Amino acid sequence: MNRKTVNLLLIIIIPLMFFSCDSKKSNQEKRVVIGIVADVQTFNSLFAFSFEEAVIAELLYPGLIGLKWNAEIGKTDAFPMIAKSWQWSEDSSSIKFVLRDDIYWSDGQKLTAEDVIFSYDIFSDPDVQSRLYNTFNQFYTEKDGRIDIDKTFRLISPYELVIYFPKTSVPSINEFDLTLIPKHVFEKLEKKQLANNEINFNPVTCGAFRLKKWERNQSITLETDSISFLFRPGQVPELVFKIVPDYTSRILQLEKGELDLVDAVKVEDVDKLKQNGQLVVVPEFGREYDYIGWNNVDPESFSKGERNPNKLFGSSNIRKAMSMAINRKEIFEEYLQGLGELAASPVSPIFKSAFNKDVKPYDYNPDEAKKLLASEGWKDVDNDGVLEKGSDKFKFTLYYPIGNPLREYASVVIKNNLKSVGIEMIPEKMELGSFIDNLYKKKLDSWMAAWGVSINLKLKIFWYSDPKVASLNFLSYNNLEIDNILDQLDTKITDKRKNELIKEFQVIIHRDEPVTFLYWTPNIVVYNKRIKNLDITPYGVIVHCWEWTLDE
Numbered sequence: 001m002n003r004k005t006v007n008l009l010l011i012i013i014i015p016l017m018f019f020s021c022d023s024k025k026s027n028q029e030k031r032v033v034i035g036i037v038a039d040v041q042t043f044n045s046l047f048a049f050s051f052e053e054a055v056i057a058e059l060l061y062p063g064l065i066g067l068k069w070n071a072e073i074g075k076t077d078a079f080p081m082i083a084k085s086w087q088w089s090e091d092s093s094s095i096k097f098v099l100r101d102d103i104y105w106s107d108g109q110k111l112t113a114e115d116v117i118f119s120y121d122i123f124s125d126p127d128v129q130s131r132l133y134n135t136f137n138q139f140y141t142e143k144d145g146r147i148d149i150d151k152t153f154r155l156i157s158p159y160e161l162v163i164y165f166p167k168t169s170v171p172s173i174n175e176f177d178l179t180l181i182p183k184h185v186f187e188k189l190e191k192k193q194l195a196n197n198e199i200n201f202n203p204v205t206c207g208a209f210r211l212k213k214w215e216r217n218q219s220i221t222l223e224t225d226s227i228s229f230l231f232r233p234g235q236v237p238e239l240v241f242k243i244v245p246d247y248t249s250r251i252l253q254l255e256k257g258e259l260d261l262v263d264a265v266k267v268e269d270v271d272k273l274k275q276n277g278q279l280v281v282v283p284e285f286g287r288e289y290d291y292i293g294w295n296n297v298d299p300e301s302f303s304k305g306e307r308n309p310n311k312l313f314g315s316s317n318i319r320k321a322m323s324m325a326i327n328r329k330e331i332f333e334e335y336l337q338g339l340g341e342l343a344a345s346p347v348s349p350i351f352k353s354a355f356n357k358d359v360k361p362y363d364y365n366p367d368e369a370k371k372l373l374a375s376e377g378w379k380d381v382d383n384d385g386v387l388e389k390g391s392d393k394f395k396f397t398l399y400y401p402i403g404n405p406l407r408e409y410a411s412v413v414i415k416n417n418l419k420s421v422g423i424e425m426i427p428e429k430m431e432l433g434s435f436i437d438n439l440y441k442k443k444l445d446s447w448m449a450a451w452g453v454s455i456n457l458k459l460k461i462f463w464y465s466d467p468k469v470a471s472l473n474f475l476s477y478n479n480l481e482i483d484n485i486l487d488q489l490d491t492k493i494t495d496k497r498k499n500e501l502i503k504e505f506q507v508i509i510h511r512d513e514p515v516t517f518l519y520w521t522p523n524i525v526v527y528n529k530r531i532k533n534l535d536i537t538p539y540g541v542i543v544h545c546w547e548w549t550l551d552e
Contacts, residue, residue: 031238032531032548035250035259039217039243044200045179046123046130054131055542056241059222060205061179062230064097064116067455068544069537074352076455076539078173082111082180092171092492099159103229105182105206113161117153118183121146127191132178138169170492174456182206208546209239217243224546236531236548254279254526261531263541265524266405267337273526280529282536283522285340286350286453290406292326292398292414292516293439293447294319297476302442307476312396312445319513321372323362325421330364331410332519339524343517345506346462348453350538353495356503359510361517369421380422387422395424399438400448402429407448410518414448439474450521455539459505460486477514 036052045057064083067076083097103111120139123130124147133145140151154162165171185204189197203211208230209222220241224231242259244250251269253259255276265273265281274281294313301308313319328342344361347354378387378394387394398414400407411427418425430438438444451462464470464486465478485505489498525536530551535544 029530029550030236031240032236032260032545032550033240033242033258034542035244035253035262036241037243037245040220042195042200043203043211043214044194045181046128047195047200049131052241055540056220056222057179058207058543059209059239059545060203060207060211061181062207063178063180064099064176065173066544067174067177067539069455069539071537072352074350074355076174078176082116083176086173086176092165093167094162094164095171095176096156096160096162097176099161100229101159103206104227105185105204106210106225107182107185107204109182109184111180111182111206112158113155114158115180115183116161117149117155118187119178119180120152121149122181122186122191123178125191128194138165138171138175140164140166170490172456180206208235212238219243230546232546234549235546236550239545257528261525261527261541263523263525265526267335267339267522267524270337270339270524278528278530279526282525282527283339284525284536284538284541285520285522286348286538287455287523288450288452289343289346289348289520290410290448290450290518291343292322292518293444293449293475294322294515295442295445295475296478296514297442299443299445302476307478310445311392312394315376316512316514317372317376318378319516320362321369321376321421322418322423323513323516324365324372325369325423326414326417326516327364328361328516328518331413335406335409336519336521339522341520343520345509345517346451346453346459347457347502347506348520348538351457351502354457354499354502356506359506362513366417366421373421373423378422385419385422386424393424394422395426396445397426397428398446398448399428399430399435399444401432401435403432406521410448442474442476457502459502460490463505463509475514477512479508479512481508 038050038052040050040053040056042048042053043056043060045061048054048057062081064081065078066081067078070077082099082103084100085098087096089095097116099113099116105111120136122128123132124136124141124145126133126144126146136145136147140148142148152164154164156162182204185199186194189199201214205211206228208225208228210225212223213221222239224235224237244253244259247266250259250262251265254262255273257278270281273279295310296314298308298310309315332338332340332342341349342361344359345356347356349355373387377389380387382388398411400411415425415427435447439447461470462472463477463482464473465480465483467473482505485501488501525541527534532549532551533547
């Protein structure tokens with residue numbers, strides 16, 4: 001080959017090389033890559049049980065309404081989505097929805113009011129066992145929990161319907177953020193086999209995004225749907241959910257620009273990430289708190305159908321003493337570096353109208369803790385450093401799920417704090433499945449865990465005395481005053497009265513101290529600053545991402 005030919009080839013190849021590199025870079029710049037821990041098992045919103053599945057399902061299947069966080073008053077506001085308008089009846093016993101008439105499913109079929117009715121029917125169907133089964137207590141339902149369609153819905157036209165409620169229900173607009181699914185697709189399928197149907201991996205959708213590609217255990221790519229009613233010129237063309245199970249790898253890829261957004265970042269990584277000029281760090285808190293649970297009843301007697309007080313933690317004075325003996329502020333400032341807030345009740349400060357500012361966390365006061373313990377008969381009679389009452393030593397095991405560094409650190413501090421007031425605590429890690437199983441069976445005397453707070457502030461399921469109503473009352477906490485307040489919250493009352501009751505609820509909980517409330521833990525979100533219009537709120541990180549744009 002002569003020199004002239006070589007030069008000619010170089011002239012052709014070099015621009016192609018640069019074009020290829022520029023093209024690759026250009027493609028990368030037109031997408032947002034989000035790091036997630038695990039792959040999904042389905043794209044069907046009926047069965048979106050995991051966090052990752054729920055986030056993606058909401059982008060593929062919108063609901064009648066959308067919700068946005070109103071920071072000024074600390075609650076969600078509803079805005080039109082598939083429904084362009086709605087009107088409550090004067091007594092709130094029914095609501096009329098008028099739907100948009102320009103929404104198409106990805107297979108070309110129009111979305112109508114029949115899809116709405118079908119969605120509520122199938123989500124509540126016991127044969128389907130959806131993620132929301134048995135949660136439609138505000139609607140007319142059959143004995144098996146399924147919505148009574150004839151009593152609940154009236155179809156006026158293809159784009160108008162009325163939904164009716166029983167006299168005993170207290171419906172709110174939040175009941176209607178259910179993700180809708182296409183009737184013409186799902187009505188043909190065997191309900192009991194839906195969870196395993198191929199449609200779960202090839203979804204027919206109508207959201208702002210549609211599924212472009214799924215590489216199992218690697219990535220999920222969504223692309224904008226230009227015919228969607230949510231489409232906006234200039235919005236991010238692609239969202240890539242990249243599966244990176246290892247935390248350290250997620251942080252490294254974030255720093256290198258291979259990931260654009262990661263949440264649940266550890267506090268110890270914040271300072272380093274803030275030094276990266278391309279990254280924005282946002283600590284959001286108020287949706288999750290850590291706590292120490294004290295079983296209010298004796299586990300052994302409970303297993304026999306009895307409710308005898310726990311010999312260690314049955315008294316509110318003892319539980320208050322435990323809270324005063326634990327230096328929560330030390331854990332909060334040392335490990336969480338002050339990000340978040342000390343907790344005093346299960347009502348978060350983000351709920352501004354309902355939060356009781358007068359309810360303060362118990363101060364760290366070991367001397368007062370000793371006095372309370374002594375008043376309950378716990379004294380170190382034999383001078384071995386451990387309190388006793390009769391033949392019982394104040395000694396117990398504190399269980400917590402394996403794999404949580406914050407709780408491992410906290411358990412050491414708590415052990416030392418309690419030792420100084422004469423209590424012997426043995427920390428023990430437990431596999432998550434066994435831990436949850438033991439909580440439901442109420443086998444543990446004490447444990448350390450976290451609770452996530454619903455954005456609609458549902459309290460009854462945690463704090464009501466009747467275990468049939470409060471399936472998550474692992475403490476067997478029992479207080480008739482609290483039951484009365486929670487029952488009133490389920491009646492038709494004004495928002496002002498509701499907030500007054502929730503404030504009263506906090507006072508009583510603080511007085512009883514059924515658990516030791518530790519701290520509201522932060523969800524630290526880090527994202528590349530090239531993403532614009534990203535609004536991180538207690539309602540979520542990736543919600544409304546069709547509003548995102550990218551720096552040119």
